[in-house]
Amino acid sequence: MTSATDLLADAFDRVREAVHEAVKGLTAAQLTERPDEKANSIAWLVWHLTRVQDDHLADAAGTEQLWTADGWYDRFALPFPVSATGYGQSSDEVAAVRVNSRKLLTDYHDAVHQRTVAFVGGLRDADLRRVVDEAWTPPVTLAVRLVSVISDGLQHAGQAGYLRGLVRRR
Numbered sequence: 001m002t003s004a005t006d007l008l009a010d011a012f013d014r015v016r017e018a019v020h021e022a023v024k025g026l027t028a029a030q031l032t033e034r035p036d037e038k039a040n041s042i043a044w045l046v047w048h049l050t051r052v053q054d055d056h057l058a059d060a061a062g063t064e065q066l067w068t069a070d071g072w073y074d075r076f077a078l079p080f081p082v083s084a085t086g087y088g089q090s091s092d093e094v095a096a097v098r099v100n101s102r103k104l105l106t107d108y109h110d111a112v113h114q115r116t117v118a119f120v121g122g123l124r125d126a127d128l129r130r131v132v133d134e135a136w137t138p139p140v141t142l143a144v145r146l147v148s149v150i151s152d153g154l155q156h157a158g159q160a161g162y163l164r165g166l167v168r169r170r
Contacts, residue, residue: 004143005123011150012120015053016113018157019046022164023102030167031105032098037091042160042167043105044097047076048086049156050109053116055085056149060132060142061119072108120146 022042023031031043040048051067058065067073073082079096086097099105128143140148 004125004128005120008120008123008146008150009117011147012053012113012116012153015049015150015153015157016109018154018161019049019109020106022046022157022160023105026102026164026167028098028100028102031102032095033163033167033170034095035163035166037095040094040159040163041097042163043099044086044089044094045156045160045163046105046109047078047097047099048089049153050105050112051085052087052152053149054112056145057112057116057119060145066108066111066115070111072111075104076108 023046026042032041034041054065054067063069068082076099078084080093086094123142128141128146130142131139132142132145133140
C-alpha cells in the first residue's frame with residue numbers, strides 16, 4: 001500500500017517535472033518575457049514557487065533555508081531582502097527577477113526538491129498531524145502545509161508552462 005508520504009513525494013516530483021518542462025530550451029531573455037507590464041515572467045514564477053517551497057519546508061523541518069545555507073541568495077543577486085519569497089511583490093519587483101540562464105532556476109529548484117523529498121520521506125503518518133502554524137483558524141498541520149505548497153507549486157508551474165507557449169509563439 002502507498003503511504004501518505006509516498007503520495008506527497010510523488011506530488012513534489014510532479015512539481016519538479018513541470019518546472020523543468022516550463023523552462024526547457026528557453027533563453028534568459030525568454031525566461032524574463034512578460035505578456036504585459038503587469039504580468040509575471042517564467043523566471044519569477046519558478047523563482048517564487050521554489051522560494052515558497054524552500055521557506056515553508058525549512059520552517060516545517062526546523063532547518064535553515066537553502067536560499068541562505070547554500071548561497072542561492074548570493075547567486076541570484078536579486079534586489080530584495082533575503083527573506084523575500086515573491087509574495088505580494090509589485091510589478092517592478094517581478095521585473096527585477098532576471099537570471100542569466102535556466103540552469104540557475106533549475107539548480108535551485110532541484111536542490112530544494114531533493115531536500116523536500118528527503119524530509120517527506122522521513123515522515124510518518126502521525127507527523128503529518130503536527131501543527132506548524134497557529135496563525136490560522138483552524139491551525140495549519142504539516143499535512144495541510146505540504147499540500148498547500150504542492151498546490152501553489154503546481155499552479156505556478158502550470159502558469160509558467162502556459163507562458164512558455166506564448167513566448168515560443170512570438
